[in-house]
Amino acid sequence: MPGIKSHAVRTAGRPAAGEGAAAIAARYLVYGVLGTWLAVTVVCQEPTRKFKKLRNWDSTGAFIPDWRFFAPRPGMHDHHLLVRNELPDGSYTPWQETVEVEPRRWQHFFWYPARRAEKVILDAVVNLTALQPDLKDSKEDVQVSVPYLTLLNYVTHQVPHHPDGKRVQFMLVASAGYDDAEEEPTVLFLSGTHALNRQGG
């Protein structure tokens, strides 16, 4: 009996006649929560990024999406994290780039596990820039900020060091990507030097 079956399935989604007050209350609660969430999202997409009152309330950034991708001013530079070690005689090893962006491959359409690590460098640059407009001075308050500590933690623990390296220093550089032959890279930030707590070192 396909007709009856179809009718039964179609009516199953409707609340029974005389539904309880709790079911109605629950329905309106959902309307309220989702409606408010959508309304707040819409208000917070103000295109100039000057209105931040509501977004500041969402400290984790989980509740209010930011849909304004690559706008108003998109990133038009690559950012590079470079690391060097200070040796016992006070000299430094050459700068070495770490977390190099993977050259674009067709496989990235399906599979790109390194993308998040690459994005961390970009996020750290954006946040450090916001903290200190002139990033060439490394102030103490910057050194306890999340972006600074994120990079320092990484270059201390996951980047290979010179066997005699006593201290580590990192630098953030902006380049013109594929146009780098035509445009000089710019130093955005030079960290302090930090002791390497090495076993037996």
Next chain:
Amino acid sequence: MALVDFVPGDGTLSVDKALRETELLISAGIILSSLEALCRPQDVDDGGLMSWRIGRTRSKAMVSGRPGEALDKVFSAPGIHLLTSLRLTAATVTALPNGDRRAKAAAMTFLAVTNFLLQLRGSYGGDGSDHANIVVCTALAISKFFGHDEKVRNACTAFIAGQSVTSYFAAGLAKAISPYWRDGRAMRGIFRTRTYGEKHVGTLLKKYPLLAKAGGWGVWVGEMLFPLVLVAPRPFAAALIGTGTSFHAGNAAFMGLNRFLWSFSATYPSVIHHSKHLSRR
């Protein structure tokens, strides 16, 4: 057709078909995202770029007392790897055809809650696909608890569709007010980078500035037109959905934004369900 097994048949309400298709696409994206994360355990280790040891310093509440200890267990290795593995399992459960309804409700609720937890852990390395996962999974989880109430399930798809059209319009509007997007510098600038660009596309846009300008205009005009999918005549609405899918496929191929393809196309079944001329209602 294997897809027939995954998507409910003719006797099912349109809203439930839309929810199921949304569930399939978002689950596929979370499976991909979880596998990618599990391939790079070093990133979330204590010394990694997405270290909880650093992430937790954003708030005093996250480093002190019992909540801090609990978060340490969940967000530090090996807890974070277990959490990611459980998300992989939950997404597989929600993607599978048929199966126990309560198990699927529990799995989708787990995905919704852990989406928020992962944002709490840290936003570094995150992107718009994570936000799309949050809004979609939360709405899907809510819909699972209202199997008896079609109106609520329709509200859930309306919420997903609302977020979807808002996302495109907001992205388009923010570009429209930008001189970089209006004069072609944005397209040229983005595609010359190794991070979000592609060498051949970058060279082409550099050689033909008009193409860069047309491309920029095409992106923001297309994004701002997307909400018309809800009211436009069928051919135009279908073209907008097709353009949106192609846009994300292109972004995956040329910009390395592969997870966006899954998370944003997951909103399309809900958009179609609320489209005046595309809906199967």
